[in-house]
Structure formats: C-alpha cells, structure tokens
Amino acid sequence: MSNTTLRKNQKNQLNNTGINQQKLRAFAGELAKDIHTQDDLAELSASLVKMTIEAALGAEMEHHLGYAKHEQNTQDIDISNNTRNGYYPKTIKGSHGEVEIFVPRDRSSSFETIIIEKGQTRLGSFDNQILSLYAKGMSTRDIVSTFKEMYDADISATLVSNVTQAVITQATEWRNRPLDEIYPIVYLDGIVIKVRQDKQIIKKTMYIALGVNLEGKKECLGLWLSKNESSKFWLGVLNDIANRGVKDILIACVDGLTGFPEAINAVFPQTDVQLCIVHMVRNSLKYVGYKDRKQVASSLKQIYQSISEDEALLALDEFEHRWGDQFPSIGKSWRRNWDNVATIFAYPKAIRKAIYTTNAIESLNSVIRKSIKNRKIFNHDNSAFKVVFLAIEAASKRWTMSIRNWPQAMNQFIILHEDRLKDYV
Known part of the structure; x- marks a missing residue:
C-alpha cells in the first residue's frame, strides 16, 4: 500500500x-x-x-x-x-x-x-479568518492589529501576505476553468478601481462576466483587469470565454459602451444584445436636478415597461414632448441606442424581468464595491484580484437558488430558441 x-x-x-x-x-x-x-x-x-x-x-x-x-x-x-x-x-x-x-x-x-x-503553525480556521477580513477590504496592517486585539496573537504582515497570496493560485485556476457550452443570459459590466503603477495612481477597469446557466443559477464566468474600459478589450474577454468552452449566449446584457454590441456579435453572431436598462436610466438621470428626478424616472419607466415596441416608441415620443426642451440629450440617447434597447420587446414578460431588472449584476457589483471601499487604492493588480475574487467567492456561496421566475423564462427560451437549445435541454 x-x-x-x-x-x-x-x-x-x-x-x-x-x-x-x-x-x-x-x-x-x-x-x-x-x-x-x-x-x-x-x-x-x-x-x-x-x-x-x-x-x-x-x-x-x-x-x-x-x-x-x-x-x-x-x-x-x-x-x-x-x-x-x-x-x-x-x-x-x-x-x-x-x-x-x-x-x-x-x-x-x-x-x-x-x-x-x-x-x-496555524489552524485552518485561522487562515480562513484572515481571508475573510481581507475579503472585507481590511489592509494587511489592519488584520495584524485585529488579531492582536481579538486573540492576543502576534502575526506578521508577511504571514498575512503569504496566506492571501495563496489565493492567486486559486483565482488563476478559477479564471481558467472550463465553462458551460451555452448560457441563456450573460451580464457584462466593469467597475473602476485605483491601482498604484510606476509610482503613479491610475484608474483601471475590473471586467466582470456574470452568467445565468440553464438551471437559472448565477455563475461568475471570470475577472479581467485593464486600463480604461473599451470594446476592444471586451472582445478579448469574449474570446477568452469562447476558448473556455462557451459556444452560444442567447442574450448579453451590457452598458452603452460604443462598439460593445459589435464586439459581442463578432464572437457570438446569434446573440441578442440588450443594453442594461439600469445603466440607461442612471445615465439619463445624471444631469437631472433633484426636484425633477422622480418625475423623469417615472416617465422613463413608461418606455421600458411598455408591452410592445410600438407602445414604447409612443412613450418615448411623449417623454420628448414633455421633457425634450429641458433635457434634450435624454431622448437623443434612447433613440441612438434604440436597436439594442428594444431587444426586450422581442421577449415575453418572464424573460424581460430577468433582463431589465438586472438585479443579478447589480447585486454582485454591490458586493464588490463594498469589498474595495476600504482599500480605495490597491498597491498592485494582484492585490485587486485577490480582494475581488474573495468577495465573489463569498457571494457565490449564496447562489444556491435559481433567479426569480426562471422556470417560466426557460420555457419561453425553449420555444423561441428551440434549434439552439435542443442539444442542452
């Protein structure tokens, strides 16, 4: 033996x-x-x-x-x-x-x-506590002080660094793992962080791909880090996802970045692109004063919650008639992006809810922002990866249930895309 x-x-x-x-x-x-x-x-x-x-x-x-x-x-x-x-x-x-x-x-x-x-020299739970505090955004120095105060245990900054450094290996394996061949919905978004590089503090974008699999469960497909968000880098992200096994995405929900829909369709030609309604509304309200914000938001809601595209276009006409003189850029923005806003009207109500509420990606972004809030500035790229990866790993432990109304949405997907789903369901 x-x-x-x-x-x-x-x-x-x-x-x-x-x-x-x-x-x-x-x-x-x-x-x-x-x-x-x-x-x-x-x-x-x-x-x-x-x-x-x-x-x-x-x-x-x-x-x-x-x-x-x-x-x-x-x-x-x-x-x-x-x-x-x-x-x-x-x-x-x-x-x-x-x-x-x-x-x-x-x-x-x-x-x-x-x-x-x-x-x-440490029990496993000890390392888990270090990682938990690190994931919450505490610095190495803060963790050393916390263990001294709570447990009267003297640990070094090097020890904390070594424990968290092991996460990089785990994160690398996670980022290169094989993925499912098809995802009904994938949310693509980016979060801006600050990183020290070449003795300067620069802004970088953490690219995030969150998929909803055939069971309706959320799954973070990966993390990528680059300078300013661009459709060119997103093209590389999408190619990476394809190289790891993804053959098809039914709907990709994205923000209004120029060239984004073209980048998606270059890798996944059949994918329907839906501009994130949350991003559209948020960008529309950016320059609206506080006293008008609630009424403008209510008028925009009439557009994206319309039953049909014709009804939505009528609501957009009414919006521009009421607010066009005061906020002319809002109506122009919706019309300029209409081809990718109107994707939701090609789908029934069950699928629309899964698309335009975007609770999935907004919830994940909230977890990530909370984890990086205390850091403000990361010393290097790996430090940012460690914190964000640990935050996502902690969040994913709660992703045990399918998203709301998924059975109804999946039934509609099967009817609408029978030829693309027949080998998987």
Whole structure:
C-alpha cells in the first residue's frame, strides 16, 4: 500500500470517529461551573484546543505504529523496530490565541501528522479568518492589529501576505476553468478601481462576466483587469470565454459602451444584445436636478415597461414632448441606442424581468464595491484580484437558488430558441 493511500485511509478513519453528544454536553456542563469571566473562557478554550490536538496526535501515532502506548508491538517486521521517541514542542496560532502543543515522534521519523501537517503553525480556521477580513477590504496592517486585539496573537504582515497570496493560485485556476457550452443570459459590466503603477495612481477597469446557466443559477464566468474600459478589450474577454468552452449566449446584457454590441456579435453572431436598462436610466438621470428626478424616472419607466415596441416608441415620443426642451440629450440617447434597447420587446414578460431588472449584476457589483471601499487604492493588480475574487467567492456561496421566475423564462427560451437549445435541454 502506498504512503498516499495509507494516509487517505488514516484520514478517513479519523474523520469517521463519532462524538457522543450526550457525554460532550455533560462534560461542557462541568467545565462551565468554573467559568466566571471572559478571560476564564479564553483560557479554557486554549486548554481544550491543546488537549484535543494532542489527543488526536496521540491517536494518529497509535494508528501509525499499530499499537497503543505502553502496549507491545505486534506489527509486521518492517516496522517492528519503530517505537515512540518522545515529543517536540510546537506553537499553534488560532482563534484561541497561541498555544504550545507537544507533537509525538517516532525513531524512524516516518510519522507524519494529518491534524497538524509538517510546517503548519496555524489552524485552518485561522487562515480562513484572515481571508475573510481581507475579503472585507481590511489592509494587511489592519488584520495584524485585529488579531492582536481579538486573540492576543502576534502575526506578521508577511504571514498575512503569504496566506492571501495563496489565493492567486486559486483565482488563476478559477479564471481558467472550463465553462458551460451555452448560457441563456450573460451580464457584462466593469467597475473602476485605483491601482498604484510606476509610482503613479491610475484608474483601471475590473471586467466582470456574470452568467445565468440553464438551471437559472448565477455563475461568475471570470475577472479581467485593464486600463480604461473599451470594446476592444471586451472582445478579448469574449474570446477568452469562447476558448473556455462557451459556444452560444442567447442574450448579453451590457452598458452603452460604443462598439460593445459589435464586439459581442463578432464572437457570438446569434446573440441578442440588450443594453442594461439600469445603466440607461442612471445615465439619463445624471444631469437631472433633484426636484425633477422622480418625475423623469417615472416617465422613463413608461418606455421600458411598455408591452410592445410600438407602445414604447409612443412613450418615448411623449417623454420628448414633455421633457425634450429641458433635457434634450435624454431622448437623443434612447433613440441612438434604440436597436439594442428594444431587444426586450422581442421577449415575453418572464424573460424581460430577468433582463431589465438586472438585479443579478447589480447585486454582485454591490458586493464588490463594498469589498474595495476600504482599500480605495490597491498597491498592485494582484492585490485587486485577490480582494475581488474573495468577495465573489463569498457571494457565490449564496447562489444556491435559481433567479426569480426562471422556470417560466426557460420555457419561453425553449420555444423561441428551440434549434439552439435542443442539444442542452
């Protein structure tokens, strides 16, 4: 049996060890009698961690040698001369603070622990806490101070950097993973961030592609970083998505960037392009004063919530008649982009809701903006990638349900695009 197989079997046996909940509650009740302050609780927590880890290490050594401590070795001849050889101290950091444990060793130096691996000085939950704080936008210095204040654990800025640096490998694998062959809806958007580069602070765009798969569940397809948002760079993003397996997108929801629809159709010729209604409304209201904003927004709503394109064009005429003299640029903008605004009117109500509300991408953007709010300026591109990736990873854990009204929308998609979906549903 190989060492790898042996370690897997050993780990499975340890994982399958049950804990008697009734005895555990009784034990906890006894311990609670001596807890009077938070310091007492912290001290008990550290002691329990020490006792539990050392007991687990002892069980691992017993399994490795094949006999319990103080019992005779009855194992095969190849390890019959191997015995326990004392302990060595090791300091472990975690939410309990710093605790010194004693790790058993054997004479042949063949014992390798699973609970605390070689070179490990922190419990896994400790790293997870660092990553969680980093994802919330805390700086390396802030995280060091937080652990000192909360756990009285001295950690270095280098340690925090090393823990978060491991995220880059994970993010790289994620960004290169294969994708589904078809997505009914893909939202394409960008968020502006500030990064230090060549001793200057420059603005860059974090490109985000959020897909809705055939099950109606959200899936971030990737992240890309470049300078100013451009249709040329988006063309590269779309080619990357295609190279990772995507063959077709039914609807792409985008902002009003010049040349964007052409870039999409260059890679996915059959894709319907829908300008994001949220972006259209937001841009329209940009130069509207506060006292008129509510009424202008209500008039715009009559356009994009119309039943048909003819009704929408009539609503646009009425909008320009009422507001054209005061805000002439708004009506011109809607007419200039009408071909890609009117895509929604080719689809039934169930699909329209999934398109024009754009709750999916707006919700994700909100998570990302919250994570980068405290940073304001990133020291390098990788720092920005780490924070945004961790924020998306945390958000994606909640994407367990399909978006609202998806069954109805999917039924309509199947009717409208039967030839494109027949091999997938």
